[in-house]
Amino acid sequence: MGHEHHHHDVETMGDRRLVWAIAINMLLTLAQVVGGIISGSLALIADALHNFSDAASLLIALVARKIGRQPADHFKTFGYKRAEIIAALINLVTLVIIGLYLIYAALWRIYEPQIIEGWMVVIVASIALVIDVITAVLTYTMSKQSMNMRAAFLHNVSDALASVGVIVAGSLILLYEWYWTDTVLTLMIAGYVLYQAATMLPRTIHILMQGTPQEVIINDVIQAMEETAGVSNVHHVHVWQMDEHHNSLEAHVVIGDVSEMEIVKAQLKTELEKHFNISHSTLEFEVDHCGRGCC
Numbered sequence: 001m002g003h004e005h006h007h008h009d010v011e012t013m014g015d016r017r018l019v020w021a022i023a024i025n026m027l028l029t030l031a032q033v034v035g036g037i038i039s040g041s042l043a044l045i046a047d048a049l050h051n052f053s054d055a056a057s058l059l060i061a062l063v064a065r066k067i068g069r070q071p072a073d074h075f076k077t078f079g080y081k082r083a084e085i086i087a088a089l090i091n092l093v094t095l096v097i098i099g100l101y102l103i104y105a106a107l108w109r110i111y112e113p114q115i116i117e118g119w120m121v122v123i124v125a126s127i128a129l130v131i132d133v134i135t136a137v138l139t140y141t142m143s144k145q146s147m148n149m150r151a152a153f154l155h156n157v158s159d160a161l162a163s164v165g166v167i168v169a170g171s172l173i174l175l176y177e178w179y180w181t182d183t184v185l186t187l188m189i190a191g192y193v194l195y196q197a198a199t200m201l202p203r204t205i206h207i208l209m210q211g212t213p214q215e216v217i218i219n220d221v222i223q224a225m226e227e228t229a230g231v232s233n234v235h236h237v238h239v240w241q242m243d244e245h246h247n248s249l250e251a252h253v254v255i256g257d258v259s260e261m262e263i264v265k266a267q268l269k270t271e272l273e274k275h276f277n278i279s280h281s282t283l284e285f286e287v288d289h290c291g292r293g294c295c
Contacts, residue, residue, distance in 0.1 A: 017138040018062045025055035028131045035124035057091040081243040088204045095197040102190035106183050125166035132160035147244045162189045210240035213247050230264040232288045250282040
């Protein structure tokens with residue numbers, strides 16, 4: 001009971017951190033948009049859009065965390081943990097859309113250049129840098145155990161780097177009137193956003209497509225099961241991830257002696273959990289009447 005109470009306290013603390021992170025990021029996004037419009041800086045607006053996507057991803061992650069804690073019921077017999085994976089997919093697709101829009105806007109700015117107020121860019125970007133660092137600190141602990149929170153943490157780190165870049169661009173505009181640096185920086189931010197999405201999208205889709213866990217080689221699983229005493233053959237093997245922390249398996253197991261079925265089952269489940277982190281396994285047993293595994 002004490003462990004459950006402690007776990008609940010940690011979850012509640014994590015939710016509070018998310019709420020604070022969402023609030024300050026939404027305020028920052030508003031300030032960046034206003035600053036970008038007043039100064040004429042596309043890079044500042046680009047950073048604001050990226051920051052807004054982070055705030056939205058934190059909000060979606062918060063909702064998904066709450067949904068994911070609900071116990072299994074007759075509607076969702078496996079539970080609701082995949083809500084966080086779905087949230088990750090939504091966030092990543094949004095990042096792709098934003099990245100493509102930023103590229104379009106930056107290329108259009110080449111044909112219609114504008115005067116940019118350098119001091120406004122530097123001041124707003126400096127405030128953004130402070131907020132990004134605070135948000136990264138708030139989400140760092142949770143990022144160790146969750147794909148969603150890890151993505152949010154990396155997004156905030158990239159936001160901090162983008163803010164540094166915006167400060168540099170604003171400084172170059174003030175010193176040398178290099179207005180082209182604003183467009184170049186926008187393209188760099190867009191490229192980094194798309195890179196992040198491309199890095200995490202394949203794994204997210206892989207889980208939703210019930211793919212085999214990356215750390216599991218299915219032939220090794222079959223070999224380990226067939227080496228268990230009493231097992232003649234293993235076939236129709238399926239291994240997938242329920243979420244990023246829980247692996248599942250179903251398989252047909254051929255045994256020679258039906259009286260040893262419970263013993264073999266216990267050994268197999270222990271082997272699967274110990275060596276392959278498969279905590280949920282469904283095994284259908286068949287009796288090898290002819291003494292051959294191919295039967």
